[in-house]
Amino acid sequence: MSILVDQSTRLVTTGITGSEGTFHTLRNRDYGTQVVAGVTPGKGGQNVDGIPVFNTIAEAVDKQGANTAMIFVPPRFAADSILEAEEAGIELIIAITEGIPAHDELRAFQIISKNGRARLIGPNCPGVLSPGKANVGIIPAAFFKQGNVGVVSRSGTLTYQVGNELAQQGFGNSSIVGIGGDPVPGTDFIDVLTLFEADPETELIVMCGEIGGDAEERAADFIAAHVTKPVVAYIAGFTAPPGKQMGHAGAIVSGSHGTAAAKAAALEAKGVDVGRTPTEVAQLAMSKLGTPAN
Amino acid sequence: MDLLEYQGKMLFARHGVPVPSGRPARSVDEAVAAAEEIGYPCAVKAQVQIGGRGKLGGIKIAADAQQAREHAGAILGMDIRGLTVYELWIEGASQIASEYYASVVFDRGAKAPLVMLSTRGGMDIEAVAEEDPDAIAMLHVDPLLGFQAFHGRRLAFEAGVDADVVRPVGEMLAKLYEVFISEEATLVEVNPLIITPEREVRALDAKVTLDNNSLFRHPENAELRDLSAEDPQERMAHDRGLTYVKLDGNIGILGNGAGLVMSTLDVVKGAGGEPANFLDAGGGSKADAIVSAVEVILSDPKVEAVLFNIFGGITRCDEVARGLIEAFELVKPQVPFVVRLDGTNDKQGRAILAQANLPGVYTEATMDAAAAKVVELAG
Numbered sequence: 001m002s003i004l005v006d007q008s009t010r011l012v013t014t015g016i017t018g019s020e021g022t023f024h025t026l027r028n029r030d031y032g033t034q035v036v037a038g039v040t041p042g043k044g045g046q047n048v049d050g051i052p053v054f055n056t057i058a059e060a061v062d063k064q065g066a067n068t069a070m071i072f073v074p075p076r077f078a079a080d081s082i083l084e085a086e087e088a089g090i091e092l093i094i095a096i097t098e099g100i101p102a103h104d105e106l107r108a109f110q111i112i113s114k115n116g117r118a119r120l121i122g123p124n125c126p127g128v129l130s131p132g133k134a135n136v137g138i139i140p141a142a143f144f145k146q147g148n149v150g151v152v153s154r155s156g157t158l159t160y161q162v163g164n165e166l167a168q169q170g171f172g173n174s175s176i177v178g179i180g181g182d183p184v185p186g187t188d189f190i191d192v193l194t195l196f197e198a199d200p201e202t203e204l205i206v207m208c209g210e211i212g213g214d215a216e217e218r219a220a221d222f223i224a225a226h227v228t229k230p231v232v233a234y235i236a237g238f239t240a241p242p243g244k245q246m247g248h249a250g251a252i253v254s255g256s257h258g259t260a261a262a263k264a265a266a267l268e269a270k271g272v273d274v275g276r277t278p279t280e281v282a283q284l285a286m287s288k289l290g291t292p293a294n
Numbered sequence: 295m296d297l298l299e300y301q302g303k304m305l306f307a308r309h310g311v312p313v314p315s316g317r318p319a320r321s322v323d324e325a326v327a328a329a330e331e332i333g334y335p336c337a338v339k340a341q342v343q344i345g346g347r348g349k350l351g352g353i354k355i356a357a358d359a360q361q362a363r364e365h366a367g368a369i370l371g372m373d374i375r376g377l378t379v380y381e382l383w384i385e386g387a388s389q390i391a392s393e394y395y396a397s398v399v400f401d402r403g404a405k406a407p408l409v410m411l412s413t414r415g416g417m418d419i420e421a422v423a424e425e426d427p428d429a430i431a432m433l434h435v436d437p438l439l440g441f442q443a444f445h446g447r448r449l450a451f452e453a454g455v456d457a458d459v460v461r462p463v464g465e466m467l468a469k470l471y472e473v474f475i476s477e478e479a480t481l482v483e484v485n486p487l488i489i490t491p492e493r494e495v496r497a498l499d500a501k502v503t504l505d506n507n508s509l510f511r512h513p514e515n516a517e518l519r520d521l522s523a524e525d526p527q528e529r530m531a532h533d534r535g536l537t538y539v540k541l542d543g544n545i546g547i548l549g550n551g552a553g554l555v556m557s558t559l560d561v562v563k564g565a566g567g568e569p570a571n572f573l574d575a576g577g578g579s580k581a582d583a584i585v586s587a588v589e590v591i592l593s594d595p596k597v598e599a600v601l602f603n604i605f606g607g608i609t610r611c612d613e614v615a616r617g618l619i620e621a622f623e624l625v626k627p628q629v630p631f632v633v634r635l636d637g638t639n640d641k642q643g644r645a646i647l648a649q650a651n652l653p654g655v656y657t658e659a660t661m662d663a664a665a666a667k668v669v670e671l672a673g
Contacts, residue, residue: 020608075507098576101508102400103437103478109405110438126607138608140637155553160605160637161661181552183402183480210553213402236556239563244539246556246572260560277561279662 002130002175003150003195003202004092004121005033005068009134012037012060012090014081015072016048024072024096024138025051031141033134036064057081057088070127070136071095078123079104083111086118094136095122095186105184112186120186126156126178139176147172147292149285150196152189153208154181154215158236158278162208165282170292174201181210181251189219197227204230204289206281207272209263211237212251216263224270230288233267233274234281235260295504298341300383301518302500305477311469312496316385325366326359328384334358337388338365341381342374342522345418350374355387380521388498393486394455394463395419395430398470400480406434407474409441409467411453415486429453441471462495463487477515478508527571527594534586536573543568545672546591546600546629548584550575550609558603561661567669570597575609584617588625599672602633603661604643611635611643619650630654630671634664 011028015021016038026049029035037060038048044055052064060066069085071078071093078097085093086108093112100123112120121128127137132146138156143164149171153159156178163176177192179185189207196202205227209216216235223231238260240246264274273288275281297305303313317328318341329336340352347353352374356362362384372379393416401408412430414422422429431452435441446464455463466487474482481503488498509516531538537552541559545567549555552574559569571594575587591600604614614635621627633655635643647657656671658664 024608076510099507101478101511102480102505103475103508106400106405106407106437110436113405114438140607143637153553155551155556156607157549157551157605157609157637158553158557160607161554161557164605164636183400184405208553210556215403218403234557236553236560238560239569240556240559240572241539241541244572246539246552251552251556277564277662278557279660 001199001201002133003192003199004128004175004177005130005134005136007133009136010034010036010065010067011070011136012039012057012064012066012068013070013072014039014057014085016040016051016053017043017046018072021072022048025070028135028137031135033136036060036066057084057090061088061090066090068092068094068136071097071123073097075099075101079108082108082120086112086115089117091118093118093120093186094125094127095120096125096127096137098124100124100182102183105182109184109186121177122180122186124182125180126159128175128177130175131173137178139178143167144176145172148174148201148203148289149206150174150199150202150204151176151206151208152192152196153178154210155208155236158208162206162234162278162281165278166206166285169282169286171282171285174199183213189215190222193219193222193227197229202229204232204285206285207231207233209233209235210251211240211246211260212258214258217266220266220270220272223272231272232281232284232288233272234278235263235274295506295509295518296343296520297502297504297518298343298381298520299339299500300341300381302502303497305502306473306497306500309469309473309476311466311473312494313500314385314388314496314498316383319366319382319384320380322363322366322370325382325384326362329356329362330359332384332386335387336362337385338362338369339383339385340369340372340374340379341383342377342379343520344375344377347374352379377522388488388496389491390488391491391493392456392489394489395485396467396470396487397481397483398474398479401434404434407437407471409433409435409445409449409471411449411463411467413453413455419485435471441468443468456489458493459489459495466495477512478505479503480505527590530593531573531590534590536575536583536587536590538590539572540594541569541571543570544596544598545668546570546594546597547603548573548575548587548591548600549603550605554603554605558601558661558665561665562601562669565665565669567665567672570594581613581617581620584614585621585624588618588621588627592625592627592629597629599629599668600627600631601664601668602631603664604635604637606635606637606640610638611640612646615643615646618647619652622652627654630656632656632658632664632668632671634658634661
């Protein structure tokens with residue numbers, strides 16, 4: 001098993017005809033993901049390396065049975081594309097686009113949660129990889145193999161770093177989920193922890209947080225109350241100065257809130273081990289699960 | 295983007311939020327001219343983003359032109375907790391009967407705007423929240439419904455404002471919410487919100503943070519600047535579309551992706567080094583972005599060694615390698631570079647670097663080894 005994406009995923013990419021949209025959609029297909037359609041308004045009827053392009057997401061759903069959408073359109077159009085996917089009945093919307101206006105994100109999130117029929121991952125995230133099954137997004141899949149460690153992270157490249165450290169120790173992954181570094185993630189740590197807790201393949205959960213907000217603190221409370229599987233955490237930004245936005249729109253230390261130290265303390269208080277470097281995370285995973293058999 | 299008080303007040307005025315009339319000034323003469331126009335007594339206020347600037351001598355009341363000149367002269371150029379005062383805001387002095395606090399915050403945890411009101415204005419609201427949380431009335435607003443008149447009344451009653459100003463304070467909150475939504479702010483804060491002896495409600499201060507990602511829809515806001523908070527390297531990086539934060543150390547850092555760069559800073563510090571900056575070259579870093587990034591990093595004279603830490607997803611390592619070679623041709627760095635490339639097209643990237651054999655460039659296979667090496671080289 002795995003979570004969110006697998007062999008049943010039928011992917012439509014919005015913004016497929018852009019250079020990045022094309023590049024990563026084809027990489028996802030090469031990995032084995034069933035890519036059934038692309039959408040670019042005005043380019044319906046064309047195809048991208050054999051993938052049919054439609055003018056609307058609704059058409060991609062009707063004609064190709066798409067159930068998962070990858071959003072690759074520029075930031076000013078991204079919320080519109082997310083809502084179009086939602087209205088078309090797409091169940092899983094994975095928004096890669098970085099730089100979406102915060103208020104657009106807030107509205108899109110509120111509408112999706114009110115209607116309750118779709119799950120949004122991201123925006124500003126690297127996507128979801130279930131090794132050996134499907135890759136939706138920009139995660140470099142060659143570094144990861146199937147296994148029993150679930151990874152959830154607010155940061156893309158940090159996910160690869162931590163995932164790679166785990167791979168060096170011989171660990172594989174059930175799924176790797178990038179929830180994104182924006183202020184209003186469609187899916188948060190708690191949602192993904194819930195999915196991993198219920199996933200029989202996942203035996204250990206690695207959670208990568210960063211400064212800003214209180215998502216890690218809330219996750220710590222949730223883990224204590226609802227997660228029986230071992231969890232190892234990593235927090236980026238111990239040396240980040242207060243008041244400076246560190247790249248991600250969500251990564252800012254305001255006053256005494258949102259510091260890496262406070263997050264690590266909150267997690268450790270609930271019995272979650274926190275690695276101080278990505279390498280240490282892999283070592284902690286070893287101490288929980290033992291050296292992987294293969 | 296954090297606005298200065300006067301920029302926030304000008305934004306408020308556009309949305310009908312009552313503010314004392316005022317004028318910005320960048321010189322003593324401009325300040326006096328502004329004071330003459332506004333009349334006396336007037337307040338001469340330092341424009342820096344520091345709470346409590348009044349106590350630090352950054353706000354003075356002038357009774358006449360001579361005092362306006364003296365105060366402006368004293369405050370302009372003053373250093374307030376590390377920030378130099380380049381601009382003043384001259385406004386008519388207000389009579390105060392009561393001081394309240396009001397704000398609209400983008401509450402990430404609740405994923406909704408949060409409106410707050412308290413009668414304990416004029417002081418540090420975080421301290422109030424700590425010692426007497428009940429003194430702050432709070433309400434999450436459904437952004438699809440918007441802020442309604444009854445929300446304003448409810449907050450005003452709950453906060454316990456004077457009965458005769460319940461309605462105008464509620465209306466004020468509605469206007470602040472309107473500023474928050476239409477200017478796409480993540481924070482709109484007024485402390486103090488005052489009631490004058492004539493029972494008028496006014497915003498005596500303004501603290502506004504705008505969402506950088508929405509500035510394309512607000513060209514007039516995109517042009518606002520805070521000279522006191524601007525660092526030349528940060529300005530240069532911003533103009534080139536890079537995310538750069540200047541720090542105090544001597545090791546220049548470049549990475550891709552905010553989380554990985556933050557982690558790199560931590561690992562370098564853990565290895566005994568002091569990072570000179572945070573620089574996220576961003577997703578899909580192309581060769582020209584790498585050239586720009588190298589120029590920005592090396593424009594800080596304190597930098598004695600540079601660490602490139604790339605784990606490519608959307609970024610392709612061969613592009614990064616080509617960018618580095620191009621940067622070496624153009625910039626001819628005098629300091630050593632440690633490069634770690636992993637991820638998409640990493641083998642090609644490493645091969646390109648090996649072939650170029652750039653002077654003073656060391657490659658390392660892991661982040662920990664790369665951090666140790668750069669710390670050693672920086673000395």
